[in-house]
Amino acid sequence: MSGTYELLFRNGTVVNQDGVGTLDIAVRDGRIAAIGDVDPRRAGKVIDCTGLHILPGVIDSQVHFREPGAEHKEDLETGSRAAAMGGVTAVFEMPNTKPTTTSADALADKIGRGRHRMHCDFAFWVGGTRENVGDIPDLERLPGAAGIKVFIGSSTGDLLVDDDAGIEAILSKTRRRAAFHAEDEARLEERKPLRVEGDPSSHPIWRDEIAALKATERLVTIARRTGARIHVLHISTAEEIDYLAGHKDVATAEATPHHLTLSADDYARLGNLLQMNPPVRDARHRTGVWKGVAQGIIDVLGSDHAPHTLEEKAKPYPASPSGMTGVQTLVPIMLDHVNAGRLTLERLVDLTSAGPSRIFGIARKGRIAVGYDADLTIVDMKRRETIRNGWIASRAGWTPYDGKRVIGWPVGTIVRGKRVMWDGELTAPSTGEPVVFLDALPRG
Numbered sequence: 001m002s003g004t005y006e007l008l009f010r011n012g013t014v015v016n017q018d019g020v021g022t023l024d025i026a027v028r029d030g031r032i033a034a035i036g037d038v039d040p041r042r043a044g045k046v047i048d049c050t051g052l053h054i055l056p057g058v059i060d061s062q063v064h065f066r067e068p069g070a071e072h073k074e075d076l077e078t079g080s081r082a083a084a085m086g087g088v089t090a091v092f093e094m095p096n097t098k099p100t101t102t103s104a105d106a107l108a109d110k111i112g113r114g115r116h117r118m119h120c121d122f123a124f125w126v127g128g129t130r131e132n133v134g135d136i137p138d139l140e141r142l143p144g145a146a147g148i149k150v151f152i153g154s155s156t157g158d159l160l161v162d163d164d165a166g167i168e169a170i171l172s173k174t175r176r177r178a179a180f181h182a183e184d185e186a187r188l189e190e191r192k193p194l195r196v197e198g199d200p201s202s203h204p205i206w207r208d209e210i211a212a213l214k215a216t217e218r219l220v221t222i223a224r225r226t227g228a229r230i231h232v233l234h235i236s237t238a239e240e241i242d243y244l245a246g247h248k249d250v251a252t253a254e255a256t257p258h259h260l261t262l263s264a265d266d267y268a269r270l271g272n273l274l275q276m277n278p279p280v281r282d283a284r285h286r287t288g289v290w291k292g293v294a295q296g297i298i299d300v301l302g303s304d305h306a307p308h309t310l311e312e313k314a315k316p317y318p319a320s321p322s323g324m325t326g327v328q329t330l331v332p333i334m335l336d337h338v339n340a341g342r343l344t345l346e347r348l349v350d351l352t353s354a355g356p357s358r359i360f361g362i363a364r365k366g367r368i369a370v371g372y373d374a375d376l377t378i379v380d381m382k383r384r385e386t387i388r389n390g391w392i393a394s395r396a397g398w399t400p401y402d403g404k405r406v407i408g409w410p411v412g413t414i415v416r417g418k419r420v421m422w423d424g425e426l427t428a429p430s431t432g433e434p435v436v437f438l439d440a441l442p443r444g
Contacts, residue, residue: 012049056353057089057375062302069098086328087410095127118432144434204279238288307396335408378412
């Protein structure tokens, strides 16, 4: 019977859709082949996970890896290295690169760059624009496409569709769930004089909660009119949470660790390093987003990993770019929140694996189940660590959490049965492959 399975994870505390318990997980040909009490003699290699928790592989559905066009900040290899080091097994990367990911050729170029160069599995959002509206039904179903992403409010890059007619034209063509950066561009333009030179704490005054709520309200109205499914990224206001509670039939929503962890009080300490779009706001809004997590209004967590160099971030506000690293710190920051009692480990699993799989229609990922990809995030819930810039694998090399002490730490990253990271070291060659989606299954 020896050799029936290539790999066996033994005696770990498995956290899954059916509860929490001590189970073995056996792997064959990159997929989960058995769960339960498995005879270790049937495995070619056994990894003892006693004292560790095994989660379905964490999926970060919003990252910016800057390739092509800004590889001095990040590229697909370094960004995915950071993901693997942080326990993330798959990422969805954003289209605001140079050139933008708005065509079949641009998508194919990114997939070619990522395959067996990225350390985790991947998909790429395709930017929706006025120019490619007619191609959207084909673009959103291409292999490796996460769906269509639209910027209602301006942010990093050249993608912007800020008018209702443009948004409606795009949503009238989508059949998969489309993702949106929702800030009202007209209000942002109107309030630009409120930016204070050299003072990043004026960022959330400029890009205020009304700009976010107004855009989200417009988006939901258009989605209802067109019969489209939408996903509102990086919710940052209490008002959006209350509004979206009444529209869960058409709208799913994402929260980020930085909007759940930091507040406007941190501008004094972090300055431009805290500058994000939409902004980190005062504690009232952080509490509101946590309400969204507790009440199930938030469907997924995404890091919105958006690196810039320290030199770029040091420019005087508002010349400083918005963005921070986040893919590597998503798991430890959220495990710390679990240990602090702000959410359960089961809810974290729902937000980082089952949730993304459910709302984006991912095939064979998001659960620990026989026949699914053997994507696992293995964590030590009791391990105490201090996050440091030196640990960050992103080319940017910094984190707003430098010096933060956390309880709970990623120990292992398993991608399709390969142990990619173990105890802080990369342990396998990069073998990243495109994520497969139910709405774009290859025809046999």
